[in-house]
Amino acid sequence: xxxxxxxxxxxxxxxxxxxxxxxxxxxxxxxEYLRALHNLAENGHETVSSExxxxxxxxxxxxxRKDLSHLGSYGTRGVGYDVALLIDQIEYVLGLTQRRSxxxxxxxxxGHALAGYDGFATRGFRIAALFDADPVxxxxxxxxxxxxxxxxxxxxxTEESIAIGVIATPAAAAQRVADRLVAGGVTSILNFAPxxxxxxxxxxxxKVDLAIELQILSFHEHRKASRTxxxxxxxxALPPLPGSLAATNPQEAIGT
Amino acid sequence: xxxxxxxxxxxxxxxxxxxxxxxxxxxxxxxEYLRALHNLAENGHETVSSExxxxxxxxxxxxxRKDLSHLGSYGTRGVGYDVALLIDQIEYVLGLTQRRSxxxxxxxxxGHALAGYDGFATRGFRIAALFDADPVxxxxxxxxxxxxxxxxxxxxxTEESIAIGVIATPAAAAQRVADRLVAGGVTSILNFAPxxxxxxxxxxxxKVDLAIELQILSFHEHRKASRTxxxxxxxxALPPLPGSLAATNPQEAIGT
DNA sequence: CGCGATTTGTGCGTGTCTTCACAAGCGCTT
DNA sequence: AAGCGCTTGTGAAGACACGCACAAATCGCG
Ligand SMILES: NC(=O)c1ccc[n+]([C@@H]2O[C@H](COP(=O)([O-])OP(=O)(O)OC[C@H]3O[C@@H](n4cnc5c(N)ncnc54)[C@H](O)[C@@H]3O)[C@@H](O)[C@H]2O)c1
Ligand SMILES: NC(=O)c1ccc[n+]([C@@H]2O[C@H](COP(=O)([O-])OP(=O)(O)OC[C@H]3O[C@@H](n4cnc5c(N)ncnc54)[C@H](O)[C@@H]3O)[C@@H](O)[C@H]2O)c1
Numbered sequence: 001x002x003x004x005x006x007x008x009x010x011x012x013x014x015x016x017x018x019x020x021x022x023x024x025x026x027x028x029x030x031x032e033y034l035r036a037l038h039n040l041a042e043n044g045h046e047t048v049s050s051e052x053x054x055x056x057x058x059x060x061x062x063x064x065r066k067d068l069s070h071l072g073s074y075g076t077r078g079v080g081y082d083v084a085l086l087i088d089q090i091e092y093v094l095g096l097t098q099r100r101s102x103x104x105x106x107x108x109x110x111g112h113a114l115a116g117y118d119g120f121a122t123r124g125f126r127i128a129a130l131f132d133a134d135p136v137x138x139x140x141x142x143x144x145x146x147x148x149x150x151x152x153x154x155x156x157x158t159e160e161s162i163a164i165g166v167i168a169t170p171a172a173a174a175q176r177v178a179d180r181l182v183a184g185g186v187t188s189i190l191n192f193a194p195x196x197x198x199x200x201x202x203x204x205x206x207k208v209d210l211a212i213e214l215q216i217l218s219f220h221e222h223r224k225a226s227r228t229x230x231x232x233x234x235x236x237a238l239p240p241l242p243g244s245l246a247a248t249n250p251q252e253a254i255g256t
Numbered sequence: 257x258x259x260x261x262x263x264x265x266x267x268x269x270x271x272x273x274x275x276x277x278x279x280x281x282x283x284x285x286x287x288e289y290l291r292a293l294h295n296l297a298e299n300g301h302e303t304v305s306s307e308x309x310x311x312x313x314x315x316x317x318x319x320x321r322k323d324l325s326h327l328g329s330y331g332t333r334g335v336g337y338d339v340a341l342l343i344d345q346i347e348y349v350l351g352l353t354q355r356r357s358x359x360x361x362x363x364x365x366x367g368h369a370l371a372g373y374d375g376f377a378t379r380g381f382r383i384a385a386l387f388d389a390d391p392v393x394x395x396x397x398x399x400x401x402x403x404x405x406x407x408x409x410x411x412x413x414t415e416e417s418i419a420i421g422v423i424a425t426p427a428a429a430a431q432r433v434a435d436r437l438v439a440g441g442v443t444s445i446l447n448f449a450p451x452x453x454x455x456x457x458x459x460x461x462x463k464v465d466l467a468i469e470l471q472i473l474s475f476h477e478h479r480k481a482s483r484t485x486x487x488x489x490x491x492x493a494l495p496p497l498p499g500s501l502a503a504t505n506p507q508e509a510i511g512t
Numbered sequence: 513c514g515c516g517a518t519t520t521g522t523g524c525g526t527g528t529c530t531t532c533a534c535a536a537g538c539g540c541t542t
Numbered sequence: 543a544a545g546c547g548c549t550t551g552t553g554a555a556g557a558c559a560c561g562c563a564c565a566a567a568t569c570g571c572g
Contacts, residue, residue: 019482022475025529031471035450049549058452062531062552069551077550078538094471095478102470113369114466119450123467124474164473187480188473190466194291194375196314204476206469210370210446211379213462214358215287215350217420217444218380219278220460222351224443226275281559305519318522318561325521333520334568 019093026067027094032057033064034090040083049080091124101128103162103186105177106169107137107147110192114168115142128160133173150177157184164188171195178205275349282323283350288313289320290346296339305336347380357384359418359442361433362425363393363403366448370424371398384416389429406433413440420444427451434461 022030036056040048050068054061068075073089075081091097102125104114111132114120120127130147132138138149148156157165157180165181167174167189174193181189182203191197191207199205278286292312296304306324310317324331329345331337347353358381360370367388370376376383386403388394396403404412413421413436421437423430423445430449437445438459447453447463455461 019479023528027472027475028468030475031465031468032452034471035467036452050551051549056452060531062533063529065549065551066530075550076538077536078540078548080549093475093478095474095481096471100470100474100477109369109372113365116365117466119467120470123471125467125470163477164470188477190469190473196288196292196312202480204473206473208464208466208469209287210373210464211291211375211381212284212287213446213464214356214376214381214420215290215352215379216283217446217460217462218351218356219283219286219349221356221419221444222349223275224458225351279558306521307519316561318563319559321519321521322560331520332568333566334518334570336519 020071022070022093026070029057029059029063029067030071030090030094032059033067034087034094037083037087037090041087045083047076047080048083048086050075053081096124099124099126100163101126101160102164102166103127103129103131103153103157103160103181104166104168105131105150105153105181106167106173106193107132107140107142108168111168112142114166115145125164128162129156131156133169150180153177153180154184157181157186162186164190167191167193167197169193276327278326278349282326285313285315285319285323286327286346286350288315289323290343290350293339293343293346297343301339303332303336304339304342306331309337352380355380355382356419357382357416358420358422359383359385359387359409359413359416359437360422360424361387361406361409361437362423362429362449363388363396363398364424367424368398370422371401381420384418385412387412389425406436409433409436410440413437413442418442420446423447423449423453425449 033053036053037048039056040053050061050065054064057064065075068081068086071089071093073081073086075086102120104111104127107115107130111130115127115130127143127145130142130145131150131153132147133150135149137147140147156162162181162184163186165178165186165188167177167181169177171193174191174195175197178189178191178197178199182199187203189197189199189203189205191205192209194209194211197205197207289309292309293304295312296309306317306321310320313320321331324337324342327345327349329337329342331342358376360367360383363371363386367386371383371386383399383401386398386401387406387409388403389406391405393403394405412418418437418440419442421434421442421444423433423437425433427449430447430451431453434445434447434453434455438455443459445453445455445459445461447461448465450465450467453461453463
């Protein structure tokens with residue numbers, strides 16, 4: 001996804017801490033550290049050890065130190081990290097020093113909840129526009145914002161310099177919406193619809209899918225159950241699932 | 257997280273395809289395959305090639321084949337995979353052959369959206385109970401379910417054999433709720449609150465955090481911007497971030 | 513019945529991520 | 543000023559994941 005090297009940046013090992021090439025895994029953890037740090041700051045702590053911070057973020061302390069070392073941040077040996085400094089560094093690297101504008105598309109069940117969520121504002125984002133296709137919803141005012149028609153999406157996205165688009169429409173409409181976002185110059189999309197989006201190179205898509213999370217949990221449930229229930233015949237662990245047998249007959253009684 | 261080996265199952269390489277030890281990465285992709293397969297089935301397709309299915313799921317075809325090979329599923333060389341058979345196999349492995357009961361705790365902004373979401377039912381889950389702490393909300397009926405008081409959580413969870421708990425309360429209450437879920441025998445938790453939960457061994461927690469997703473996107477936005485704006489002096493690529501300096505000065509100019 | 517077209521299953525090289533373990537650095541105390 | 547305890551930063555090894563490329567298997571057709 002981020003493998004392309006635009007010929008404009010010919011591999012110059014810039015010495016200044018412009019933007020280090022962080023491992024994706026590290027990037028995904030930085031926000032967690034950031035939240036823990038904010039909690040610490042609110043409670044008046046000025047320094048924190050890697051051990052403590054790692055605990056608060058739920059990770060191994062060596063991993064945390066390596067993560068932080070990647071962004072060149074210097075803690076002090078024997079003491080720990082300066083909380084305020086670390087917050088500034090992480091926020092800088094994550095690009096949170098400028099408040100990014102978010103467009104929310106699809107003001108239905110989920111969209112309403114998102115529109116009313118204060119977690120946007122408190123974490124460096126600003127909902128700049130709401131869109132929907134339903135004429136009934138267009139014009140509705142939510143949290144001081146008027147819902148606009150999705151036909152205006154591309155134009156408004158350009159005008160308002162929307163940085164991130166959030167898709168909360170049914171899956172059937174998601175690709176169309178994504179296309180419009182891209183047409184409006186949006187290069188980052190957060191997709192709540194259960195479908196795979198196709199976007200040009202250079203556009204990042206992240207997906208949040210409740211059902212997938214539940215199914216992953218279900219797998220572990222299933223495995224736990226089959227472990228503890230090995231001796232007994234209960235649970236669905238024994239049906240040998242002969243592999244070559246016909247596909248029919250999942251006789252385990254789903255209602256649906 | 258799943259490192260513990262309960263002494264009941266002493267490493268016996270069971271020959272029957274009880275439950276293969278799937279790599280986590282594979283488990284996370286299976287639900288995606290499953291959805292693509294359901295789409296195919298609805299459209300009347302009976303077989304599908306790895307290439308096609310991989311495209312629909314947005315992954316490499318070799319990866320898909322390896323994933324499927326892990327669960328012992330057999331496609332037919334020269335033909336592809338039997339759609340219906342594959343659906344059954346994946347659903348079996350994910351433990352979706354039995355409908356799992358879900359308890360939703362915190363019926364606020366987000367909780368309402370979740371409670372009204374039909375994606376639960378269509379993907380093998382059943383919302384069995386709703387809980388909240390606010391006396392105003394307790395007693396409210398949503399989608400045929402009456403909101404109960406969170407004090408009943410542990411008891412009801414046990415009685416109704418709740419398999420998965422979904423936490424949609426403010427972060428401050430999440431740990432307490434998690435404790436009650438665990439007390440009620442729940443061993444899988446999906447947490448929407450922005451905080452780290454501490455749970456006993458054997459309990460799985462997955463977290464969905466909107467703000468983290470946005471911040472990851474923000475990072476990539478930032479990096480894209482700094483790449484294209486290298487020649488100029490604009491953008492925040494040059495300020496050497498002296499380490500002790502404040503983080504102000506968001507004077508960046510997105511050119512879109 | 514054999515052959516070519518097609519597609520699966522997988523061995524293997526490569527890269528990324530994680531974790532351990534420890535030297536180097538820092539500050540406090542004596 | 544030297545010693546000591548504590549914590550960071552990182553080398554190295556292992557675990558995991560990815561994707562290429564190809565042999566093996568199957569089908570359809572002549
Ligand atoms: N409700 C939830 O809790 C929940 C949870 C997880 C995922 N999701 C997913 O989020 C999406 C939205 O869910 P929901 O429950 O809010 O559905 P919803 O039907 O309540 O809302 C969808 C909204 O999108 C609008 N819409 C439809 N087509 C559009 C288009 N082309 N352009 C702009 N807007 C359009 C509709 O008018 C409607 O207002 C779905 O894909 C759903 O699967 C929902
Ligand atoms: N609203 C969103 O779109 C959104 C998006 C992402 C994450 N979240 C997170 O989801 C959580 C809920 O968000 P929300 O917007 O629905 O908040 P909300 O305040 O609207 O709802 C929270 C609900 O939890 C209930 N509650 C409080 N303490 C409780 C307890 N101890 N036991 C049971 N219930 C309790 C409250 O009565 C309220 O009904 C928050 O942690 C929030 O950060 C929300």
